[in-house]
Amino acid sequence: MADPEQDHGFVYDNEGLVDVLRSPFFVINWKIDQSVEDYVNRIFFSLTTALDEHRPSLTALFKHVEIGMENIREKVIAFLKEKVFPLKAELLKPQVEMERRVTDLVKKSLQDVTGAEFKMFVDFLKSFSIFGDNAPPERIQELIEVIEGQADLDAQFNVSDVDHIDRMISCMFMALPIFVRGASSSRFINYFNKHIIPVFDKLPEERKLDFLKSLAGSSPYATAQDSRQLLPAIVQLLKCYNDGHSDIQILEALVLQHGFLMLLCNEAL
Missing domain, CATH: 1.25.40 (Serine Threonine Protein Phosphatase 5, Tetratricopeptide repeat)
Structure with a gap:
């Protein structure tokens, strides 16, 4: 079992993915979080520090897109767009494995997105090497699906x-x-x-x-x-x-x- 104190407050499930509900990192601490805005700002700062070291934090981010409260969800999407997507070359390593994983996360997060958000996510997927010019037909078909x-x-x-x-x-x-x-x-x-x-x-x-x-x-x-x-x-x-x-x-x-x-x-x- 991972030690939350040593792992930036993350607890992992049996598959090595972040367990959002059990991770102290995501618990609102009213001693320091005076509002939802404070809470969001705090986790964003921590995520910025931890992203390079903890790929599972990407899972946690997309979980907020999928089921998060509206005000938090919007901020997470903005964070992905402004902080994570531009750094995909540095964050998504090994490339093919991580692109595949993020693709699956994106697909799970599309249920309630707006038109603009959907286009943003599709453009992000299209920038992946697995969907690039040399992609096999099944990958191109996956995009259309x-x-x-x-x-x-x-x-x-x-x-x-x-x-x-x-x-x-x-x-x-x-x-x-x-x-x-x-x-x-x-x-x-x-x-x-x-x-x-x-x-x-x-x-x-x-x-x-x-x-x-x-x-x-x-x-x-x-x-x-x-x-x-x-x-x-x-x-x-x-x-x-x-x-x-x-x-x-x-x-x-x-x-x-x-x-x-x-x-x-x-x-x-």
């Missing part, structure tokens, strides 16, 4: 929920560079076909074009099967979308149709 999880492609599309709409559009655009690298676009395209096209006319006008642009961007990476299922609805949708719009909007829609030419090529195959 992270975005699919945030998009919640197993849920019914809620056309009346602005936040749901914005999250879906954001995830579709974030997925495009990963489709380019070989990840499958099937789940996004099939979701669009099954859940979004049937309610497309109910979408806010300013978001319809965003959906079409994101779908046009993913169309070159659609499989022949996905194309066959999607193409008839898209052709009809674009015809309807052009009706009654200004010249500029019609031109935008025509540009989008060029994006869907790849769907036609796939169909011919």
Whole structure:
């Protein structure tokens, strides 16, 4: 059993990870912590000192992101962004092992993140060597699965929920560079076909074009099967979308149709 006095107040579980609930380090001491702000400032100072020596402290940080109180959680995310992420080359050693471990921690912490926080975490993962230019296909697919999880492609599309709409559009655009690298676009395209096209006319006008642009961007990476299922609805949708719009909007829609030419090529195959 580790001695908390010798290990900066950390107690470890059987797997060598920090046990947040049993570590004195994380206990509020009202003799010195006059407020939550004081508590957060104190643990941040200690973490800054201990990070180089105690990799498990990263586990503790991400635990606060996953289940922490809101005010503490926000400060932890800011600390990760400003203090930890820029030092990943120094902190994450051995590189591959630690990148794998932090990837798993990030994936566990994404349940309640905001759109901006999610993008920050995905950009951080994309900077890892295990997801770099020479990454195998399964690693690229892992990245797209992270975005699919945030998009919640197993849920019914809620056309009346602005936040749901914005999250879906954001995830579709974030997925495009990963489709380019070989990840499958099937789940996004099939979701669009099954859940979004049937309610497309109910979408806010300013978001319809965003959906079409994101779908046009993913169309070159659609499989022949996905194309066959999607193409008839898209052709009809674009015809309807052009009706009654200004010249500029019609031109935008025509540009989008060029994006869907790849769907036609796939169909011919």
